[in-house]
Amino acid sequence: IGSWGPAVPLPGAAMGGKFSREQLEELKAAYETGNLNGVAAKLKEELESLEKIPLNIAITGESGSGKSSFVNAIRGLGDEDDGAAKTGVIETTKDPKAYPHPVLPNVTVWDLPGIGTPSFQPSSYLKQINFSRYDFFIIITSERFTFHHITLAREIHKMGKRLYYVRSKVDADLYAAQTRRPSTYDEVRILQEIRDNCVKNLRDAGEVSPRVFLICSWNWDKYDFPFLQETLENELDAQKRHAFILGLPNISAKILEKKKAEQKKHIWKLALVSCAIAVIPLPGLSFACDVAILMANMKLYLTAFGLDDNSLTRLAKQVGKPVAELKSVIKTVPMASSISKEWVVSLLTKSACAAVMIAEEALDFIPIIGPLLSGGVSFGTTYYMLNSFLNDAVKDAQNVLHKYPQQKIHCYHPEKRLKSHFSCARISQSGSTKTSLNKTKLKTK
Known part of the structure; x- marks a missing residue:
């Protein structure tokens, strides 16, 4: 780390260029x-309030859809980092859980309870989670958008809040397609098919012009993740936008x-x-x-x-x-x-x-x-x-x-995960298989 000191600039460069x-x-x-003092006092108050403006982001969806991983990703955290939301296929969220940004205390991402239960009622759900607290909602699914997602979206629309549809785990879909049909595999086409299918489901349910963002929470700089970030940024007011931009992971x-x-x-x-x-x-x-x-x-x-x-x-x-x-x-x-x-x-x-x-x-x-x-x-x-x-x-x-490069830390390795799942299934069936798999594992290290 060097000893910082401003160098004398070239003529015309002192102020980093002319003012806008x-x-x-x-x-x-x-x-x-x-009245300089009056102006300065007003500016000081404005600057101080800018750093305190709260930004509350609500993440909801069904159990196992990747809500918690998304809560971590949007804050620049991996699932094992300190302060990360607990993840897993079993529903771990029964009440709204606040996860503060690691460096911006005024930015909070909320992991909301799952919405896939048979007794789910949108109106009571919104009351349960304190609906008015959030600046916008992100509804996540890892498969298709269902009746539960759409009825919740209608209630959110009625109350004048913005919401965004996110289709998660698209890397797993791509891996499955490549495994099944390697000779005809086309990533762009498959992603478009996933998007078109999601949009069709939403339109059939009454959404006029739904936008669906395809993401992988373990690869923050790929698929629609950057586009989602830009969309959220552009649709926030100036003060909330300031907090959102400063809270983006440096990827x-x-x-x-x-x-x-x-x-x-x-x-x-x-x-x-x-x-x-x-x-x-x-x-x-x-x-x-x-x-x-x-x-x-x-x-x-x-x-x-x-x-x-x-x-x-x-x-x-x-x-x-x-x-x-x-x-x-x-x-x-x-x-x-x-x-x-x-x-x-x-x-x-x-x-x-x-x-x-x-x-x-x-x-x-x-x-x-x-x-x-x-x-x-x-x-x-x-x-x-x-x-x-x-x-x-x-x-x-x-x-x-x-x-x-930070986004490479969380790249999804479907092959490893599928092999692990397959191995566990076989291990439970016979001890001899367990021994064989352990030997194979040792050879590949």
Whole structure:
């Protein structure tokens, strides 16, 4: 892990490029109010509430449909990770069970009771699970959508909530098709047949334009899993979308870039808040900055991109590597535990001359800032420091992803599972078979 420090940028690059039109309009609106402290206080309140906005995701379906595995997958966990939902073919969920996101306490995924019992009644079920608590529902099946799924969906529609249909375990279907008909096997065609069949069942039951997502909870970056993530993201409001994006598992470069863009949106607000409330100059500096804002957001970036100690420990367990080996890939940013007030002040002091030059250059890009506040240097410095740190955190996260691609951890191996099931069945029939199978197992190790 390298010793991080912002490099002096090339001319024109100090602020990571020009502000977007939307950001300039927001800055202009702030300027026209003529009350910097009032604007800063409002922005501070907005930013604080953004990190506390609750997002509650409800997962329901029949027993054995893969609900619990999906609860784990959408949080970036394997079935054996700490905090994972208990999985198994026997129904393990009798009451709504809350599973908090491993790093975002405001995001909760709920594993709801199964709906396949003969006595199932949608209206009483929704009352039992406290229907109003959830932002949207995901209905999962591993085979076909039945009367229970559809009657529940109708009740959810009536109450004005969004719902999404998910067909799980498609990797098992593909394996079965390839085993039975290897010469005519066509993955694209088979997936389309599964989707068409699900859609037909739903339409026949009265759904006007159902969308069905085909997934495998053990392979987060394949089939319709990325499309499902994008759909959920696009259909949430801005505040819920922020929480959802930051909660996505870091399994692709695309997700890393989404998280980066989401964080970058708010840096100008943090910079404005910083220079408005930081009235006490720091030792060795000719301007004031809010060190707490820098510290908190640098740590937040590390956590969002899986570069904190807990995330790295979890990933090391998943990939079967020492934590130190994962940390060796992180070349630029420090560990979160190293980010202290003293560290930030030292960094600012060492970079004071460059920071002033950078901030003054920033005023060329943001002419509004000049008359808006006397702390333009503070604004530019905070903006630049957070932008630089965010960019470097993403680069290190990409390094980790490239060397340890997380979605491969949970790839489904149907052949192994079927062999295991077949072996268990034969073992129960005769002791001689058990001996033979054990010998075979030893030979294949």
